[in-house]
Amino acid sequence: CQTAEILVRFEELLLKEKPDCVIVRGDTNSTLAGSLAASKLHIPTVHIEAGERSFDRRMPEEINRLVADKLSSAFFCVSQTAVKQLANEGITKDVYWVGDVMLDANLANRPLAREKSSVLSTLDLAPASYGLVTVHRAANTDDPKRLENIVRALSRVNETIVFPVHPRTRGALQNLGVQFGDNVRLIEPVGYFDMMVLEENARIIATDSGGVQREAYFMGKPCITLRDETEWTETVEVGWNKLVGVDVEGIVSEWMTFTPPSDQPPIFGDGTAGEKIAEILGRLYLSIN
Numbered sequence: 082c083q084t085a086e087i088l089v090r091f092e093e094l095l096l097k098e099k100p101d102c103v104i105v106r107g108d109t110n111s112t113l114a115g116s117l118a119a120s121k122l123h124i125p126t127v128h129i130e131a132g133e134r135s136f137d138r139r140m141p142e143e144i145n146r147l148v149a150d151k152l153s154s155a156f157f158c159v160s161q162t163a164v165k166q167l168a169n170e171g172i173t174k175d176v177y178w179v180g181d182v183m184l185d186a187n188l189a190n191r192p193l194a195r196e197k198s199s200v201l202s203t204l205d206l207a208p209a210s211y212g213l214v215t216v217h218r219a220a221n222t223d224d225p226k227r228l229e230n231i232v233r234a235l236s237r238v239n240e241t242i243v244f245p246v247h248p249r250t251r252g253a254l255q256n257l258g259v260q261f262g263d264n265v266r267l268i269e270p271v272g273y274f275d276m277m278v279l280e281e282n283a284r285i286i287a288t289d290s291g292g293v294q295r296e297a298y299f300m301g302k303p304c305i306t307l308r309d310e311t312e313w314t315e316t317v318e319v320g321w322n323k324l325v326g327v328d329v330e331g332i333v334s335e336w337m338t339f340t341p342p343s344d345q346p347p348i349f350g351d352g353t354a355g356e357k358i359a360e361i362l363g364r365l366y367l368s369i370n
Contacts, residue, residue, distance in 0.1 A: 083110050084110045084113055084114050085114075087110060087111055087114035087115070088114040088117055088118050091114055091115055091118045092118040092121070092122065095118055095119060095122050095124060096122070100124060101124075101125070101366055102119075102124060102125040102126065102127055102154070102155075102362070102365070102366070103115055103116070103118075103119035103124055103125070103126050103127070104126075104127045104129060104362075105119075105126060105127070105128055105129070105149055105153075106128075106129040106130055106182070107129070107130050108130070108133070108142040108143070108145045108146045108149070108291075108312070109142070109145065110141075110145065112128075112145050112146075112149050113144070113145040113148055113149060116128070116148060116149040116152045116153060117148070117152065119152075120152040125154040125155070125365075126149070126152055126153045126154055126155075127153060127154065127155045127156075127157065127362065127365075128149045128150055128153040128155070128156055128157065129157045129182060129358065130157070130158075130159055130163075130181075131149070131150050131153065131156035131157060131158050131163060131167060131176070132150065132156060132158045132162075132163030132164060132165075132166045132167040132172075132176075133146055133159070133163055133166075133312040133313070134146065134147075134166050134312060134314075135310045135311060135312040136310060137309075137310045139220075140220070142291075142312070143312070146312070150167065150170070150172065154175060155175040155176075155177070155361075155365055156172065156175060156176045156177065157177050157179045157354075157357075157358050157361075158176065158177065158178050158179065159178075159179075159180060159181040159183075159349055159350065159354070160178070160181075160315045160348050160349060160350075161178055161315075161348075162314060162315040162318070162348075163178075163315075164176055164178050175365070177357070177358075177361055178350075179350065179354045179357040179358055179361070180349055180350015180351060180352070180353065180354035180357065181295065181349040181350055181354055182354045182355050182358070183292065183295055183296070183299075183349075184295075184299055184349045184350060184352050184354065185352050185353065185354050185355045187277070187296065187299045187300075187352075188299075188352040189352075190273070190274070190277065191277060191281070193274065194273070194274035194275075194277040194278050194281075195278065195281075197274050198274045198275045198277070198278040200271060200275040200278050200279060201278060201279075201282060204243065204266070204268070206241075206243065206282070208282040209282065209283075209284045210241060210284070211240065211241040211242065211243050211282075211283060211284065212238065212240050212241070212242045212243070212283055212284055212285045212286065212287065212336065213242075213243050213244075213279050213280060213283035213285075213286045213287070214235060214242055214243070214244045214265075214286075214287045214288065215244070215245060215247070215287075215288045215289070215290050215293050216228075216231060216244075216247070216250050216288070216289050216307060217247035217249060217250055217289065217290060218289040218290070218308070219249075220289070220308070221289050221307060221308075221327065222247075222249050222250050222253040223253065225253075225256075225257055227327045228253055228254070228257055229257060229259055230327040230328070230329050230332075231307060231327055231332070232254070232257070232259045232260075232261055233259075233329050234327075234328075234329045234332035234333050234336075235261065235262070235264075235265050235287075235332070236261050236262030236264065236265060237262070237329070237333050238264060238332075238333060238336050238337070239264070239337070240264065240284070240336070241264055241266065242264055242265045242266065243266050243268060243279060243283075244261075244265055244266065244267050244268065245268050245269065245270050245271050245276070245279075246267050246268070246269070246270065247270060248270070276296075277296075280293070280296050280297065280300050280302065281300050281302075283302055284302075285302060285303050285304075285305065285336065285339070286302050286303070286304050286305070287304070287305040287306075287307055287332070287336070288304065288305075288306060288307065289306065289307045289308050291311070291312055291313055294306055294311060294313045294316055294322055295313060295316070295349065297316075297321070297322070298316050298321055298322070298345070298348075298349065299349070301345060303321060303323075303339050303340065303341045304316065304321060304322045304323070305322075305323050305325050305332065305335050305336060305339060306322055306323065306324050306325065307325065307326070307327055307332070308324065308326065309324065309326045310324065311324060315348045315349075316348070319342070319345070319346055319348060320341050320342045321341040321342070321345065323335050323339050
């Protein structure tokens with residue numbers, strides 16, 4: 082229903098505005114609907130974050146990525162891994178490695194977040210004295226056994242854990258009826274600046290979020306991914322992200338022992354992805370017009 086509504090309304094907007102191209106980003110339902118609407122009207126589509134794959138078609142995000150890439154005319158990739166994946170699928174024309182626009186935003190806003198956020202003092206947290214957890218994916222929240230395993234594992238960790246709870250996750254936890262250990266501090270969802278500060282000062286991060294996996298890498302934090310797969314395979318390949326699924330013993334063990342390498346290659350670029358995209362789009366507009 083959501084995708085269909087976006088598709089109808091966006092098509093109306095495209096017919097009115099008649100853009101030279103449509104830019105879609107990521108893997109949301111808006112990405113899918115935007116690329117479909119543009120393609121049906123023969124408007125070139127540009128996909129930011131093209132080429133990312135989890136290789137799990139049970140995930141709606143994976144379908145959105147695949148369709149967007151099949152319908153796009155130009156592809157902006159956050160990493161060389163994504164460039165290679167597109168090549169494996171036969172897509173090599175107008176493929177550009179530009180880096181990650183999320184890194185651009187992170188670097189630009191990090192000083193402001195430090196200045197504006199008071200989350201550490203509010204929660205009485207010292208830097209590197211806690212772990213940060215986020216859980217929101219339906220694969221975890223809608224499966225009582227998986228969610229119970231996460232609760233059990235986090236409760237066994239000998240460290241303070243800060244857990245901003247997504248509304249869907251809160252409802253699932255209430256239905257589950259299992260209590261966290263005293264080490265886990267459940268808090269309301271936080272804003273962008275507070276989340277950046279919590280990430281930057283955490284000792285370790287555990288998540289099922291693709292965005293938080295990348296932000297952990299931006300911040301130089303070891304990341305434990307509470308999934309069996311990830312679209313951000315490059316973070317795993319360089320040793321900064323560990324896929325643990327929801328195995329209780331695996332989560333507890335990796336939480337206490339996981340140590341990433343001393344080096345951290347710039348797999349997501351240098352923080353100038355937006356500038357590169359703007360320059361390339363300028364050239365593409367000339368060819369379109």
